[in-house]
Amino acid sequence: MKPVNLKFCPRCGSIGYQYRSNAYWYCPVCLFTYYHNVATSASIILEIDGSVLMLVRKRDPGAGLLCLPGGFVDSGESAEQAAIRECREETGLEPKVIRFVGSWPNEYAWRGVRYHTCDLYFAAEDIISLDLFKPDLEEVSAFQLVTAEELENAPIAFESHRNALRSWFSQKKART
Numbered sequence: 001m002k003p004v005n006l007k008f009c010p011r012c013g014s015i016g017y018q019y020r021s022n023a024y025w026y027c028p029v030c031l032f033t034y035y036h037n038v039a040t041s042a043s044i045i046l047e048i049d050g051s052v053l054m055l056v057r058k059r060d061p062g063a064g065l066l067c068l069p070g071g072f073v074d075s076g077e078s079a080e081q082a083a084i085r086e087c088r089e090e091t092g093l094e095p096k097v098i099r100f101v102g103s104w105p106n107e108y109a110w111r112g113v114r115y116h117t118c119d120l121y122f123a124a125e126d127i128i129s130l131d132l133f134k135p136d137l138e139e140v141s142a143f144q145l146v147t148a149e150e151l152e153n154a155p156i157a158f159e160s161h162r163n164a165l166r167s168w169f170s171q172k173k174a175r176t
């Protein structure tokens with residue numbers, strides 16, 4: 001399935017621009033090839049009193065639904081740096097020590113383009129206090145603390161986040 005409907009080659013303007021192998025755009029006239037690569041995102045699991053801090057999204061995709069603090073990795077940035085930066089920008093909270101939890105695939109639709117993503121998840125190892133919570137009001141309308149028992153029925157925007165939290169809660173249970 002095409003991630004977006006492009007009719008004309010953006011280089012030579014010929015009709016018949018093709019999306020091939022679920023991976024790249026190709027122009028049979030001028031051979032212009034453009035890979036629609038998987039984008040990397042990084043999110044942080046912040047534990048507060050045994051629950052996980054989730055944000056209510058102000059914007060689509062998933063406006064009104066829950067997500068973890070996180071976002072796309074910028075060019076030249078590590079996933080760890082991106083996860084901490086996005087967390088700071090969205091919540092005002094800045095974990096210093098994070099541990100990789102795992103990665104899950106996702107799809108992200110934005111303004112008519114469907115992006116395949118690989119979502120990486122990290123857990124903060126520091127003690128996080130909500131006293132410093134200062135949400136980015138352009139992106140976040142509220143927060144919610146989600147327990148292991150609430151996870152399956154929580155209105156979460158992306159299944160990859162739910163998968164990551166399932167894994168994290170079960171790792172936590174195994175440690176105690």
Ligand SMILES: [Zn+2]
Binds near residue numbers: 014029
């Ligand atoms: Zn072309």
